[in-house]
Amino acid sequence: GAVVSQHPSRVICKSGTSVKIECRSLDFQATTMFWYRQFPKQSLMLMATSNEGSKATYEQGVEKDKFLINHASLTLSTLTVTSAHPEDSSFYICSATEAGRGSQPQHFGDGTRLSIL
Amino acid sequence: GQQLNQSPQSMFIQEGEDVSMNCTSSSIFNTWLWYKQDPGEGPVLLIALYKAGELTSNGRLTAQFGITRKDSFLNISASIPSDVGIYFCAGRTNYNQGGKLIFGQGTELSVKP
Numbered sequence: 646g647a648v649v650s651q652h653p654s655r656v657i658c659k660s661g662t663s664v665k666i667e668c669r670s671l672d673f674q675a676t677t678m679f680w681y682r683q684f685p686k687q688s689l690m691l692m693a694t695s696n697e698g699s700k701a702t703y704e705q706g707v708e709k710d711k712f713l714i715n716h717a718s719l720t721l722s723t724l725t726v727t728s729a730h731p732e733d734s735s736f737y738i739c740s741a742t743e744a745g746r747g748s749q750p751q752h753f754g755d756g757t758r759l760s761i762l
Numbered sequence: 763g764q765q766l767n768q769s770p771q772s773m774f775i776q777e778g779e780d781v782s783m784n785c786t787s788s789s790i791f792n793t794w795l796w797y798k799q800d801p802g803e804g805p806v807l808l809i810a811l812y813k814a815g816e817l818t819s820n821g822r823l824t825a826q827f828g829i830t831r832k833d834s835f836l837n838i839s840a841s842i843p844s845d846v847g848i849y850f851c852a853g854r855t856n857y858n859q860g861g862k863l864i865f866g867q868g869t870e871l872s873v874k875p
Contacts (some may be wrong), residue, residue, distance in 0.1 A: 651804070677861065688850065688865045689805070738804050742861045750795050751863060753804035 647673050649741050651754030658729065659762055665725045666757045668695075668739030674719035675741035679751060680712070683736040695722040719744060729761045768851050768866030775841055776874050783869040784835040785851035793854040794827050794834040795863070800847045808849075809836070841873050 648671040656664050668678055676697045681689040693714055694702040701714035711733075713725040722741075726733055736758055740751035768785045775781060785794070793812055797805035809820050811827035811834060818825055825836045834853075838845055851866040 649804075679862070686870075688867050691862065694862060736802075740804075749861075750793075750807050750810045751861060752807065753797075755804045756802070758802065 647741075647743060647752040649739065649752045649754040651739055651757055653757060654755060655758045655760075657760045657762065660730050661728055662761075663725055663727045664729055664759060665723055666737055666739075666759075668722045668724070668741065668754055670720045670741045670743075670752075673741075673743040675722075676719060676744040678716060678722040678739055678741045680714065680722075680724050681738045681740070683738060683756075685736075689738060692724075697722075726759065729759070731761045734759055734761045766851060766853055766864055766866040768869055770869055771867065772870040772872070774872045774874065777841060777843060779841055781838040781841055781845070781871060782835060783849060783851075784833060785853070785866045786833040787853060787864075788832070789853075789855060790831040791853035791855055792831075794825070795852040795854070796823075796825050796834070796836045797850045797852060798847050799850060799868075805850060838871075841871075843873050843875050846871055846873050 650669045652667045678695040680692045682692050683689050691704050692707045695714045695716040697716045703709045716722040736756050738756040740753045742751050766785050766787050795810050796808045799805040809818050809825040814831045815829045816827040822839045848868045848870050850868050852863040
């Protein structure tokens with residue numbers, strides 16, 4: 646089945662650091678990947694839609710300069726949290742849908758736990 | 763904006779009992795998905811529904827796409843301890859949006875052995 650790999654699984658860093666999270670589709674090509682944020686005991690909140698070869702589409706209220714998204718290939722999207730602060734601490738999850746199969750379900754990575762001290 | 767109302771928020775049941783949870787929306791969806799999330803992990807797809815009225819099973823799990831296309835339910839029969847986790851419904855309205863999903867608030871299931 647479709648496998649999405651997310652790296653790193655956990656990051657602990659000081660305030661002001663920029664953190665990059667990678668999302669890879671391992672056995673399929675993904676023209677579209679999605680980035681979510683999840684706080685404890687809450688649902689997944691879509692942050693942005695990552696489109697291969699073009700600019701990401703951000704949801705309302707999500708700062709594009711704060712959360713930089715790059716989708717340079719059909720198997721890799723990256724989310725960079727710039728100048729992270731404690732309020733950016735959260736569980737970040739990516740998902741992907743196989744290229745040309747937009748009707749198929751999204752497959753999720755295992756998430757990245759970001760803790761900013 | 764579009765919202766999904768998922769209920770119940772939490773359930774505490776005895777092993778062997780059946781479980782039922784549902785999602786409703788004010789909007790029509792083309793696709794309903796049910797995911798399970800274990801602590802510290804990403805959601806895992808359980809069942810995907812694509813047609814109004816569709817009833818699909820996956821082992822002890824059964825889910826239905828409501829005939830009005832505004833609701834879906836998930837049933838788990840004969841629950842076991844490994845069923846513990848958070849279950850999310852998710853709906854999709856338009857493939858042209860790149861398959862963007864809207865998630866319910868989740869149902870946290872606890873199973874007592």
